[in-house]
Amino acid sequence: MSAWLLRDVRPYGEDAVDVRLVDGRIAELGRDLPTGDSRVLDGASGVLLPGLVDLHTHLREPGREDAETVETGTRAAALGGFTAVHAMANTDPVADTAGVVEQVWRLGRDAGHCDVAPVGAVTIGLAGETMAELGTMADSAARVRVFSDDGRCVSDAGLMRRALEYVKAFDGVVAQHAQEPRLTVGAQMNEGVVSSMLGLTGWPAVAEEAVIARDCLLAAHVGSRLHVCHVSTAGSVELVRWAKSKGWDVTVEVTPHHLLLTDDLATTYDPVFKVNPPLRTAADVEALRAGLADGTIDCVATDHAPHALEDKEAEWGAALPGMTGLETALGVVVETMVAPGRLTWRQVAQRLSAAPARIGRLDEGPSPQGRPLAVGEPANVVLVDPAASWTVDPRQSASRSRNTPFAGRTLPSRVVATFLRGRPTVLDSAIVETAHAGPGRA
Ligand code: DOR
Numbered sequence: 001m002s003a004w005l006l007r008d009v010r011p012y013g014e015d016a017v018d019v020r021l022v023d024g025r026i027a028e029l030g031r032d033l034p035t036g037d038s039r040v041l042d043g044a045s046g047v048l049l050p051g052l053v054d055l056h057t058h059l060r061e062p063g064r065e066d067a068e069t070v071e072t073g074t075r076a077a078a079l080g081g082f083t084a085v086h087a088m089a090n091t092d093p094v095a096d097t098a099g100v101v102e103q104v105w106r107l108g109r110d111a112g113h114c115d116v117a118p119v120g121a122v123t124i125g126l127a128g129e130t131m132a133e134l135g136t137m138a139d140s141a142a143r144v145r146v147f148s149d150d151g152r153c154v155s156d157a158g159l160m161r162r163a164l165e166y167v168k169a170f171d172g173v174v175a176q177h178a179q180e181p182r183l184t185v186g187a188q189m190n191e192g193v194v195s196s197m198l199g200l201t202g203w204p205a206v207a208e209e210a211v212i213a214r215d216c217l218l219a220a221h222v223g224s225r226l227h228v229c230h231v232s233t234a235g236s237v238e239l240v241r242w243a244k245s246k247g248w249d250v251t252v253e254v255t256p257h258h259l260l261l262t263d264d265l266a267t268t269y270d271p272v273f274k275v276n277p278p279l280r281t282a283a284d285v286e287a288l289r290a291g292l293a294d295g296t297i298d299c300v301a302t303d304h305a306p307h308a309l310e311d312k313e314a315e316w317g318a319a320l321p322g323m324t325g326l327e328t329a330l331g332v333v334v335e336t337m338v339a340p341g342r343l344t345w346r347q348v349a350q351r352l353s354a355a356p357a358r359i360g361r362l363d364e365g366p367s368p369q370g371r372p373l374a375v376g377e378p379a380n381v382v383l384v385d386p387a388a389s390w391t392v393d394p395r396q397s398a399s400r401s402r403n404t405p406f407a408g409r410t411l412p413s414r415v416v417a418t419f420l421r422g423r424p425t426v427l428d429s430a431i432v433e434t435a436h437a438g439p440g441r442a
Contacts, residue, residue: 002422003027005035007433009043009383011373013345016045021379024421029375040433043383046416047345050353051083051114051380053370055175055253055360056150056229056301057326059085059116061107062100063092068306068400070107070116073326076304076398077114078425080326081382081415084115084369085304086360089126090151096121096132098140105142113425114418115369117360120144122163122174126152131163138170145361148175150229151276153211155181160215164224171361173225173251176215178236179277183207188317190263190278198266200316203278205233212236216243216250227359228252230303232277234287241296251359253301254288256332257323257405261285265405271312271319272405275305278321292351293342299355302329306401324404327397330384331411338386339412349373367421379422383431388414 006019011029018033019026054077060068070087077085087104089095095104101118108116120137124130126149137144147167154160154176163174184207189195191202212228216239219226231237231252243250257275262282265273273279291297305322312319333352337343343351357363357370371377391410394402418426 003036003038004419004422005033005038005040006043006048006383007040008045009048010045011048012349013047013386019048021419021422024379026373026375026377026379029373041417042431042433044385044431047384047386048373049081049345049349049382049384050370050373051382051418051420052081052330052352053356053360053362054082054085054302054304054326055146055299055356057085057087057304058090058306058322059087059104060091060306062103064308066400067308070104071111072398072400073304073306074108074111074113074116076326078418078420079398079415080328081330081384081418082114082326083380083382083418083420084117084357084362086117086119086146088150089119089121089148094121094125095119096124098133098136101137101142101144102140114420115362117146117362118142118144119146119148119150119175122147122149122154123159128152128154128156128159131159131166134163134166134172135169138172143365145170145172146175146227147172148177148229150175150177153177153179153181155211157214157218161218161222164219164226165222168224173227173359175227175229176211177229178208178211178215180207180210183210189266189274190280192263192281194263194266200266205235205280208233208277209235209239212239216248219250220246220248225249230255230258230277230301231288231297232258232280232284234284237287237291237296240291244296251298253299254292254297255303256300256325256329259285259288259292259336260332261405269316271314271316272323272403274316274319274321275323276321289336289342292337298359299351300329300333301356302326306399307403308401312403322403324397324399324401326399328392328404328406328411330415331413332406334386334413335411379419381419382415383417385414385416390414
């Protein structure tokens with residue numbers, strides 16, 4: 001038997017209890033539980049949350065193992081408090097067949113840091129022309145439920161309609177990277193005052209919003225599920241609010257970087273701030289925070305996009321877009337949403353665990369994710385020290401890449417332990433009690 005006793009922890013930031021994890025499940029929750037033969041961890045009144053679930057991670061394997069591997073990316077995920085991540089399909093080869101999604105799923109299982117749910121490409125080679133074999137990916141060992149050409153938009157309305165229809169057969173969802181390509185030719189940053197000043201080609205808000213509006217209408221028309229990746233504009237939040245008011249099955253995510261950073265960072269010409277969709281204005285950031293607070297935005301997803309040095313440390317125009325984000329996600333959410341009182345810890349659990357797991361259908365099956373902290377549920381949990389803070393140092397990251405936009409920034413709260421089915425994947429040794437022989441509390 002493997003058993004852990006997490007002493008003095010506050011589930012969802014509420015009243016302190018002891019929690020026992022036995023054989024991969026939450027076995028007991030209560031005050032002053034006897035030690036028995038459990039290993040003991042001193043929670044020091046830290047916040048206990050269900051393991052976080054990311055709907056949007058780029059693990060780069062196969063193809064760009066110099067930027068990230070499934071092993072390094074999932075290690076970074078565990079350090080960030082995640083027990084499951086969805087691995088995006090824009091690998092090389094593209095994850096557009098059962099063979100590739102099964103390979104990624106197996107690599108994740110073998111690494112053992114967190115569950116890896118591969119995302120399947122919507123179109124062959126992400127080329128936007130021919131639908132991939134979504135059904136065989138859904139039926140594979142990887143059990144794919146999320147399909148996305150992320151990095152590229154499924155811009156052909158007919159193809160998008162067919163994909164939305166097709167995924168209904170296995171309760172799948174199409175996750176759209178909303179970017180009308182004809183409106184973003186050569187785009188380098190948000191279109192606005194700063195892009196005019198810098199003379200860089202702009203990526204207008206309407207390029208995102210036009211696709212979201214179209215896809216909401218398509219999803220409603222065919223009665224399917226649509227998920228919108230990384231919304232970044234105030235107008236997108238308005239559109240989604242409208243679609244939800246109609247009762248349509250539309251969900252959306254926001255990234256931590258779009259909750260915190262703005263487009264004036266482009267004035268540094270530091271490509272670490274280049275990302276797709278681009279950083280927007282302070283008004284957009286405020287609308288995203290409000291949308292996340294009121295539930296219009298369902299969840300936070302990292303869009304962890306590691307890049308090798310030579311792809312990122314180039315001049316702005318040549319650098320690839322993307323930022324790492326797994327290890328910093330929770331800290332950014334605490335800074336932007338919890339500290340100012342806009343989200344409770346219970347709502348953080350909803351937006352970073354339950355909702356993304358539900359959208360990806362990871363809350364079903366033999367080993368579900370995103371489940372509540374309750375007796376009998378899988379012991380996927382993260383312990384957070386809410387009073388701690390840490391300064392982001394890219395050299396300390398478990399990711400193989402260094403392109404964090406938060407380098408040097410001090411973020412609030414710290415993950416001190418992550419458990420995957422009752423096994424610690426991250427454990428700060430300072431909180432493990434060594435002498436715990438005998439029954440009862442020491
Ligand atoms: O900035 C981004 N980087 N946005 C995307 O949609 C793709 C991602 C990547 O794969 O690097």
